[in-house]
Amino acid sequence: MSDELLSIRELDAHYGDFQALYGLDMSVNPGEVIAIIGANGAGKSPLMRSISGLLANRAEQIVYRGAPIGGLRADQVAHLGIALVPEGRQLFPSLTVEENLVLGAKVGRTGPWSLDKVYDLFPILRERRGQASTSLSGGQQQMVAIGRALMANPELVLFDEISLGLAPVVIKTIYDALPGIVGAGLTAMIVEQDISKALSVASRVYCLQEGRVSLQGRTDAITREEITAAYFGVDA
Amino acid sequence: MTEWINAVVQGILLGGLYALFAAGLSLIFGVMRLVNIAHGDLIILAAYMGLSTTVMLGVHPFLALLIVMPLMAGLGYVLQRGLLNQTLGPDILPPLLVTFGLSVIIQNALLEIYTADPQKLSGGAIETASIPVGGLAIGVLPLLTFAIAVGVIAGLQWIFYSTGLGRGFRAVSDNQDIAQLMGLNKAHVFGLAMALALAVVAIAGILLGMRTSFDPAIGGGRLIFGFEAVIIGGLGNLWGTLAGGVILGVAQTIGGKIDPGWQLLAGHIAFLIVLAIRPNGLFPRIEH
Numbered sequence: 001m002s003d004e005l006l007s008i009r010e011l012d013a014h015y016g017d018f019q020a021l022y023g024l025d026m027s028v029n030p031g032e033v034i035a036i037i038g039a040n041g042a043g044k045s046p047l048m049r050s051i052s053g054l055l056a057n058r059a060e061q062i063v064y065r066g067a068p069i070g071g072l073r074a075d076q077v078a079h080l081g082i083a084l085v086p087e088g089r090q091l092f093p094s095l096t097v098e099e100n101l102v103l104g105a106k107v108g109r110t111g112p113w114s115l116d117k118v119y120d121l122f123p124i125l126r127e128r129r130g131q132a133s134t135s136l137s138g139g140q141q142q143m144v145a146i147g148r149a150l151m152a153n154p155e156l157v158l159f160d161e162i163s164l165g166l167a168p169v170v171i172k173t174i175y176d177a178l179p180g181i182v183g184a185g186l187t188a189m190i191v192e193q194d195i196s197k198a199l200s201v202a203s204r205v206y207c208l209q210e211g212r213v214s215l216q217g218r219t220d221a222i223t224r225e226e227i228t229a230a231y232f233g234v235d236a
Numbered sequence: 237m238t239e240w241i242n243a244v245v246q247g248i249l250l251g252g253l254y255a256l257f258a259a260g261l262s263l264i265f266g267v268m269r270l271v272n273i274a275h276g277d278l279i280i281l282a283a284y285m286g287l288s289t290t291v292m293l294g295v296h297p298f299l300a301l302l303i304v305m306p307l308m309a310g311l312g313y314v315l316q317r318g319l320l321n322q323t324l325g326p327d328i329l330p331p332l333l334v335t336f337g338l339s340v341i342i343q344n345a346l347l348e349i350y351t352a353d354p355q356k357l358s359g360g361a362i363e364t365a366s367i368p369v370g371g372l373a374i375g376v377l378p379l380l381t382f383a384i385a386v387g388v389i390a391g392l393q394w395i396f397y398s399t400g401l402g403r404g405f406r407a408v409s410d411n412q413d414i415a416q417l418m419g420l421n422k423a424h425v426f427g428l429a430m431a432l433a434l435a436v437v438a439i440a441g442i443l444l445g446m447r448t449s450f451d452p453a454i455g456g457g458r459l460i461f462g463f464e465a466v467i468i469g470g471l472g473n474l475w476g477t478l479a480g481g482v483i484l485g486v487a488q489t490i491g492g493k494i495d496p497g498w499q500l501l502a503g504h505i506a507f508l509i510v511l512a513i514r515p516n517g518l519f520p521r522i523e524h
Contacts, residue, residue, distance in 0.1 A: 054413055074416035084417050092410040095403060103403055107419035152419070 005030045005156060005187050006051070007063040011070075013046040013055050013211075020046035022211045028156070028189065033182050035202035035219065036191045039231060042208040044191045045087055048160045051189075052084040053077035064156075079107050083154035087161040087191075089145040091133035098129040100144050104151030111153025112184050118147035121177055139170030146174070150181065157181070159190045163197060175201065195227060209233050238371045240493065245372060247489035251482030252382030253447065256440035257462035258469070258477045259388060260433035266472045267405045267429040268324060270331050274338040276459030278434060281342055282308050282441025283450050287355055297357040297442050305438040312434030316427040324426070339455065346452035357445035381443045388436055389478050395432070396474070405429055464507040470517030479519060483510070 006028040013021035021043045028034055036044050049055040051062060053074035062070035069077060083104075091100050101118055119126035122143040128136060133144055142162070149157055163171040171194075178201050182188050192198035199205060199219045207215035207230040215222065215230030261275050272278075282304055289300035319338075323330040365376040396402035407415040408425045416422055444450060444458070461484060469480025484503050491502020510518060 052417060054416070073421070074413065075419050075421045078417055078419040086414060086417070090411060090414045092407045092414070094406045094410050099403055103407055103418050106400075106404070148418075 003030070004028065004063075005032075005065065008047075008051070009061055009063065011047075011050060011057060011061045013043070013050045013057065015046070015055075020211055021050070024208075024211070024213060026206060026213065026216075028187060030155075030187055031185065032187055032204060033202045034189045035198035035205040036189055036208065037193070037195050037198055037205060037227070037231065038208035038214075040193075041210070043211040044208055045160055046211075047208070048084060048087075048158045048189075048191060051077075051158060052082060054084075078152060079109075081109060081153075081155035082158065083149035083152045083156070084158045085142075085145045085149045085160060085162065087164065089138070089141040091141055091144055091148075093132065093134045095133060096130055097125055097133050097136065097144055100133050101125075101147050101151050104148035105153075107152045109153040113150040113153050115151070118150055121150075121180060122147060137170075139166050139173065142166060142170070142174060146177075146181070154186065156187045156189070159188065159192075161191055161193065163192065163194055171197070195231070207231055240490075242372050243489040243493040244486055245374060246378065247486030248482050249375070249378035249382045249485070250489060251465075251478070251485030252378070252385035253440070253443055253481070254461050254465045254484050255385045255478040255481030256381075256388060256436060256443065257458050258465035258481055259385075259392060259474065260436040260440070261459075261462045262466045262469075262472070262474065262477050263392065263429060263433045263436070265466070267409050268426050269328070270320065270324065271328070271335070272433075273332060273335040273459065274342060274455075275335075275437070275462060276457065277339045277342040277346075277455030278308070278437050279441045279444060279458050280450055280452060280455040281346065282434075282438045283357065283445035284346055284350055284355070284441075284452075285438075286357055286442045286445055287350075290357060297359055297446050300357075301438060301442055304442060305435050308434040308438040308441075309431040312430035312432075312437075313427040315434075316430035317423060320430065321423050321426055343452050343455060350452065352451055352453070354449040354451045355445070356449045357442065359446040363446065377446060381447065384439060384443065385478060385481070388439060389474050392432075392436070393474050401428065461503070464503065467517055468507055468510045470520035473517070473519045476517060476519030480517065483518075 004027045008024055008026040011021050011024040012019065024047065036047065038044050046055060050057050053072050053076065057070035059068035059071035064080060064082065069080065095103065101115060124140060125143055125147060128140065133141065136144065162174060175197060190198055190202060202219050205217065205219050205222060206213055207227060209230065215226060257279060261272060264270050264272050285304045285307060286297050286300045289303050290297055319334065320331060323334045359377060362377050366373040367376060396405060404420050404425050407418065408420060408422050412422050465480035465484050466477055468483050469476030483506060487506035488499050488503040492499035
C-alpha cells in the first residue's frame with residue numbers, strides 16, 4: 001500500500017449542510033488513469049474539489065505520497081503536484097490565453113511541460129495566444145484549461161467533466177491528445193459522463209452513486225451490465 | 237476669459253490629487269471587492285505620519301515618503317492579513333462595518349495623539365513657486381502632484397498588466413477558487429494588494445498635507461472625493477480614475493469660480509449627473 005500515490009480514506013464531504021460524499025475509499029497508483037463515473041449528483045465534483053483542496057476535509061482523509069493533505073488549502077495542494085482541470089473550464093476572463101497558461105506555472109515545479117510543449121499539443125492556442133480567453137470556442141477553452149494544468153508540471157491531474165458541453169469533434173481532439181498527456185508519466189483521474197470514452201482511456205474505474213462507491217475494478221474486468229447496475233442503482 | 241481658463245487648469249491639476257485618493261480605493265475594490273470606508277482616514281494617517289517624520293528628522297516631506305510609504309505598505313499588509321481578510325465573503329456588510337469601525341478608531345487615535353488643531357506639511361519654496369504660461373501662473377506643487385498622479389497610475393497599470401503580481405491580482409479578482417488552484421494564496425495576494433494601495437495612500441497623504449491643512453476629521457471628505465472619482469471614471473479602469481479625478485476637480489474649481497460656496501456642491505452635482513447618465517462610469521472596464 002505504501003507505493004500508492006493517493007489514498008482516500010472514509011472521505012465525507014459537505015456543501016454547507018448538504019453531505020455530498022459518505023465514507024469514500026479510493027486508491028490511485030502512480031502512472032494509472034482512473035475513470036470516475038456516475039450520474040449527476042453522484043459526488044464526482046465534490047471528490048475532485050476535496051482532493052484539490054477546494055473543499056476542506058480532515059487531514060487524514062486524503063493521503064498523498066504518504067502525507068495527510070486533507071486539511072491543506074488549494075494553493076498548498078497545487079504546490080505538491082496535484083492539478084485540477086475544473087468543470088466548465090473556468091478560465092480567467094481578464095487574462096489572455098497565454099497569461100492563463102503562464103499562471104498555471106506559478107507553482108514553480110519543473111518537468112516536461114512548458115509553453116512550447118502545450119502549444120505543440122494544441123497548435124491552435126499558439127495562434128490565439130494574445131486573445132482574451134473568453135473569446136475562444138468551448139473546445140479551445142478546454143484546451144487552455146488542460147494546458148494551464150499541465151504548465152504546473154503536476155504528478156496527478158484531475159479532469160472534471162472533461163467533455164461536458166463540447167462538440168463531438170472537439171471531444172475527439174481532446175481524447176486523442178490524452179495518451180500524449182498521460183504517457184508523459186502523469187497519473188490522471190478523469191471524471192466523465194460519457195462512460196465509453198472514460199473506459200477507453202482508463203485502466204481502472206470507480207463508479208459513484210449518491211456519494212458512495214457503487215462499483216470499482218479494472219476496466220477490462222467489468223461488464224457493461226455491472227456498470228449499468230452501479231451507475232443507475234438498479235439490477236441489470 | 238483668462239480666469240475661466242485658469243479655473244479649468246487648476247481643476248485639472250487638482251484632479252491629479254483626487255485620482256491619487258481614488259487609485260487605492262479602485263485597486264482594493266477591483267482585486268477583492270472590498271469597499272474601504274477607512275480609506276480617507278488612512279490618507280490622513282499618512283499625512284500625520286509624514287508630519288511626525290518631517291518634525292523628528294527635519295527632512296522635506298518628499299524625503300519623508302521614503303519612510304511613510306513602506307510603513308503604510310506594511311500596515312496595509314498586516315491590516316489585511318490580520319483583520320480584513322476575515323471579513324471577506326459573499327456578504328458585503330462585514331467589511332463595510334469593520335472598515336467603518338477602523339475609520340472611527342483612526343480618527344480618535346489621531347485626535348488623541350495630535351489634537352484637533354489643523355496641521356500642515358511644510359514643502360518650502362515649492363509651495364509658492366509657479367510657472368508663467370501665457371497669462372496664467374501654474375503652481376509647481378499642483379503641477380508636480382498631477383505628474384506624480386500620472387506616474388502612479390501608469391505604474392499601477394504596468395504592475396497590473398505587465399507583471400506576474402498583476403496577473404495574480406487579476407486572476408484572484410476573476411475567480412478566487414481557481415486562482416488558488418494555480419498556487420496563489422489569496423490571503424497573501426489580498427495583503428499585497430492592500431500594501432500597494434496604502435503605498436499609494438502614503439503619496440496621496442503627503443501631497444495633501446503639503447497642499448492644504450489637515451486635521452483628524454477630514455478623512456471622510458477625502459473618501460467621498462475618491463469614491464466620486466472612481467465612479468465617474470468607471471470601476472476597474474485606472475486611467476478612467478484619473479479622468480474621474482480631473483472631471484471632479486474641474487467641476488469644483490468652475491463651481492468655485494461662479495460662487496465660492498458652490499465649489500464642493502458643483503463636484504457632487506457633476507458626480508450625480510454622470511451617475512444618472514452612465515451608472516457604470518464614463519470609462520468602465522470592457523474586458524468582462
